[in-house]
Amino acid sequence: MRDETRAYRLIEFIYQAVVEPDAWNEFLAELSSMLGGAAIQLSLRMPREIPNPDDIYRVWLDEAYHPVFVKHAIMGLGWESMDADLLRRGFGSAADVLPASDLTTRPLYLEFMKPQDLAAEWPLCHMIAMEGALPLAGVIVYRRENCRAFDASDLDLLDSLVPHLGRAYAIHARLCGALRASDALTEVIDRIPTGALLVDGSGNVVLKNRSAGKILSLEDGFSLHRGQPHLADPRENRAFRELIQETVRGHATQGSATGEVMSVTRPSGRRPFSLMLGPLLAPPPDTSTNEARAIVFIADPEGGQIGATAVLETLYDLTHAEAELVRLIAEGNSLDQVAAARGVTMNTVRSQLKQVFSKTETRRQGELVHLVLAGVASIQRGADAKD
Template identity: 25%
Template sequence: MQHKPWLASVPLRSPADITVPTRDDVLHALYSAIGSDAAWNGVLRVIAAYFNANISMLVVAGKGQRDRSFYAAWNHREEAARAYSDHWWEHDVMLSAVVKNGLFVKGMVGRASDIITPEELHASRYYQEFMLTMPAEHFMGCVLSDGRDEALAPPMHLSFFRKPGDADFSDENVNQLADLYPHIHRAFELHWQHRVAQEQLGVFHQSLDGLDFGVLFIDPTTRVRHANTAAREMIARSAGLPLLGGLPEHAPRDGELARLLQSCAQGKGGAVSLGAPGNNLFAMALPLAAPQTTVAGDASASVMLMLVEPNKRPDAALDFVVRAFGLSKAEARLLPMLFENMTPTSMAQALDVKISTVRTQLSAIFAKTGTRRQQELIRLLGAVPSVQRFPF
C-alpha cells in the first residue's frame, strides 16, 4: 500500500521518564494484541512511547466514538473522550481540514501542521476550549479504515498528540509511522476479522442454546468444541450411559458412539439409540466437511452430533427419524398415524387419498428404515433400526 505523508521538519524529542521502545517492541505489541480488545490500550501505550506522544487513541471516526463497538486509548481522560464524542468532533478543525482536502483515505499518514497553520489552530475554539484541557497541541496520525470496504472495520483513525511546549512531530516521525503502517493495519485487520468471527460465533451459539435438542460440534481430534445447553443437560441426566464417554468435553474413543463418529470420518454419518426404551437418547452424527487423511493414513472430520430424548420430545424424535432415514414429506406425515396404530384404510380416509397411495408410501418407509411391518416401525422410538440399540 502506498503511504502519503504530509511534510514538516522538527527534531524528535526523547522522553526522560519513559523508556523508548524499539521498532521490534512495537511489532511484538501489535501482533500480540490480535484477538483481545483490552490489549490495544497497551499497544497504544507502546506506540505513544515510541513517538514520544503523551496521548494516543484508536477510534471510530465521528459522533459517539466513545460508545462504538471498539475504542482504545492511552492517557486520554474519560471526560475528555466523552466531550469529544458528544460535541467536539464536529468542531475539530484538524479533522475538518483532513476531510476537506480529501485526505481521510485508508493508508494516509501525516500530521496536522501540514494541513493547518499553528495560527489557525490556536484561533479555534476547538484548541482553546478542548485541546488545551487534554492537554494537547501537536497531532500525527493515520487512517486505518475509511469505511469503503464493508467487510473491514468502520472508518477508524489512529491518533497521537504531544502537549503544548513540546516539539511538533518530525519528518522522521512521519516516516517511522509510514514504515509501521503496514504492520499496524495488518494487525488491526486480523484483530477485526477475529472480532467479527467471535461475535458471529457468539450469536450462533446463542441460537443453538435456544434449541430444545442437543447439538455438539466435535473436531477431528474428538474434542468437543461446543455443546449447547440442551446437550449438556441431556448428558448430565444420562450420566449412566457408558457409551457417552467423556461428553460433553470430548467424544468417546471406543464403543458404538465412537464407531458412529468414525463413520463420519469416512463421510457417511448415521444414527444410534443409546440406553433402554423410556430412558434413551437418539444420537445422529453428520460430517461437517469432507474427510481429510493424515500422514499416517487415518481419516478424520469435524462432526455435528445431535441428541434427542424421545420420551420428552416425541415430535422431535419423529423429526429425528425422518431426517435420519431421509423420509419424504408425504412419508413423514404417516408416522404419527403409525404410532397411533391407525390402519392404512384409516390413514387414507384421514388424508383424503387413495389407500394405494398410503400403501406405496408405507412400503417406501419400510424399505428406508429396514423394517417390514408397522410394529417394527413403531419400535423406532425405542431403538433406531439399521443401527442397533445398546443397553446400559
C-alpha cells in the first residue's frame, strides 16, 4: 500500500517545478525512493526547440552515458512497437510485447544499462508529449540491480502522476513561450534609438530599454530617484509627476492617448531632451499596481540616431562619405559643422549633399532627415544595441 502523504508530496513537487525547475530533482529523488531506489530519467524538451541538456533530469543515472542513450534513441530503443496512445495515457513496459531475453543481447543494455548497474529488464515508460510521431517529453524508470522488483502498487503510483505531469508540462511550455516572446520584445525595444521606460501604478520603472539607460547614464536632467523617473528642474518635475499620476490612474486628459509631451531642461546647457508620456492599454480593475500602466519616451537630440552608416549605404546606394554626411546631418549638425567634423571644404559638402538628394529623391535637408529617421536606418542592429 502506497504512502498517500508521500504521493501528494510528489504532486506538490511537480507543480512547484513549473516555476522552480530544480524541484524536478526533488521530485525524482522522492519518486526513486518510493520505487525502491529506481533510476529515472525525465525529459522535458519544448516543442520546436533544439534538444537542450538542461531539459533532462535524472537520478541514479550517470550523465556521462547520456550520449550513448541518445545514440540508441536515434537507432531505436526497442519499445517503439508499443502503442503510443497507451504510453501517453499511462506507464507501460516493452516487456508486455518483448521478451526479457531479447534485451540482454541489445546494444542498449550492453552499452547503457549494464555499465550503470541497471537490471536486465525493460524499463517503465510514459510519453508526456509528442511532436508528430516522435517523443518530445517523457519519463523512463529503470530498476537497478539489487533493488526490489516493481509491483502493481508502483504502477498505480506512476499512473496517478500522469495527468499532473501532463498539466505541468503544458503550463511550463506556455511559460517558456511567454518568456521567449518577452525576450524578443525586449530585444525589439532595445533596438529603438528613443529611450523607453515602462512605469507601474506607483510610478516605479519596471522596464527600460538600452537607449533610456544611456540617457540616464548622462546624469544631465533626467534620472531615477528611488526607482521613479525624476527631472532635475523642480518646476518641470512637479508637472511631470502630476502627468504620471494622471496617466497611471487612468485620468489622462483627452487626446493623451498619443502622449503628453514636454521638454526636459539639462543642467549642462545642451539642447533639452524631448519627453512624451502616454498610457498603456487600460488594465482590468483588479490589476496589481506593479504592472506597467504607462510608457515614457525620451529622446536626446544630440545623441547619435544613426549607429552605423552601412545601412544607409545599402538602402540608398550612398558612398561611405555620403552616408557619413547624412548621419551627421541627421544628428542635427549644420553644414559648417559637418565640414569641420570631416575636415573637408564646404564645396565638397555641398557637392556630396547634392548627390545624396538625387539618390534619396529628396530636395531639402529636413525632408532628408525625416526620411532617414523614419526608416530602418535608425534602428540599431543586435550588436549595436548592446554597446
